[in-house]
Amino acid sequence: MLSPAEAEILSTSFSVASLALLWSLPPAIACAFLLSRPVRGKFLLDGLVHLPVILPPVLTGFLLLLLFGRNGPVGRWLEEVAGIRLVFTRQGAALATAVMVFPILVRASRIAFESMDARLLEAAAMLRAGPWDRFFSIALPLAGPGILAGAVTAFAAGMGEFGAVITFAASIPGQTQTLPLAIYAVLQQPGGENEAMRLAVMSFTLAMSGLIGAEVLQYWMRRRLHR
């Protein structure tokens, strides 16, 4: 059903999106929790988090190149200290994707934390639970369904990232060429519309199942949580 090339594209997309989710979920949850609490200066953090939504994706990719490129401050450090190269690699594609889906994760997690009864944290404090303990034993489990739903949405969105990924990681088959990048590539070739259509259907199906999956998951977890 799938040609070897298509299977490779799909697997690249999956691995890029999974890696991106893995990297951006912990900081996104931390950011969301901070934003849901009465913390000073959170407007600044809020703005920063949402930057990738406002900026053109190409610009985000370009900024990443400046920072994480071989001559960028972080990029050079990473290559010298850890021998990690991000530009034009799968890890690079994942980083660009992680930055792009970060706002989606923060937004979903923040709503989840805000809809939790914050007074339960006070009750936990009166039972000798410290701040970290309260976060892991009360806040995180209660916000879990919302966060998970956000993660599924972010995963689906991550499979479709284009601008930032192509700018930072280029479109290398088997390395960084994800579904949307592959669609763009075949469209550049004469007579590629047929193949583009096949890839488009795959992309559409994946995105839709992601969205529906998120809804179902959230519904099911809420029911389990508040039996």
Next chain:
Amino acid sequence: MKSLDVDIQLKRGAFRLEAKFRAPANGITVLFGPSGSGKSSLLSAIAGLVPCGGYARLGRDLLCDTAVDLHVPPHRRGIGMVFQDARLFPHLTARRNIAFAWKRAPAERRRDIDEMARFFDIAPVLDRPVGNLSGGEKSRVALARALVGTPDFLLLDEPFAALDGMRRRAFIQVLLDMHKRFALPMLVVTHSIDDAASLASHLVVLEAGQVVTSGAFDQATREPAFAALLDPRDHGAAVPALLLHSGQEAGHKYLWLRADHIVLAAERPKAISARNILEGEVGALRVEQDGSRLVELKTPVGPILSRITGEAAAELGLAEGRPAWALVKVHVLQH
């Protein structure tokens, strides 16, 4: 057992709270005051949930002291709190709610969860999700959870506010039993005089963010500042009572005798259904706004109040220093 000494200030917008009082190590202290007087804010400040000025001490441990910039975080204060809404963790069963406290309690002081469940009569519902519990069950699970947390002092913010009638009285009895068994000092917020009388050995009265009076319950309730806060229909006096359970002494508490429930006689009454007749000497006679008289009668159990009409006062010839008898219907005592 530790006493709680408080001298704190709190500012919230235009509202100012200044409270200085002591809740003794033995007994139950009731924090009484009308809604909006700052009772809950004061409790939150003692718990460490809101920042405040001044100082608070539990036994010899400082909880906060602005002078040395000390503010012990709530989870290290050794103070337990039971809230108006039980605040059980919705993602856990009743048992796991209690186990939450057990895991965080000092190992050498841990209390057995099943034993606590039997004491609070919640054993049958222990493995249910807390969403399925009734109001009374929820408050008892919250009490058990707080107790398993082995606090040195317990704060209770109107934990029976959501209960009514019989269930409320039953819950108050649970609180009394609990206090007797675990000798845990408590500060209980309420705005009901009957609840206060059933529970209190000590009283702290708060009005508009200020402590207007505090001390032993029967003495503090005799202060004019306290009476001024009461609904006129609740005016009365506290008398100490000894609780008997099948002939055995089962504890002390106060009874609140409402002035409206006391009948006065100028002679010793005969052939009458009232079982409780108190002989005394008429003290102060106060004319109320509606023309009725609030008569103080000094009895062997302490001064009590009776409200009678002006005509009745004249007819009985009541005057300071004259003897009189107070008739109490036994059923009004059964709170």
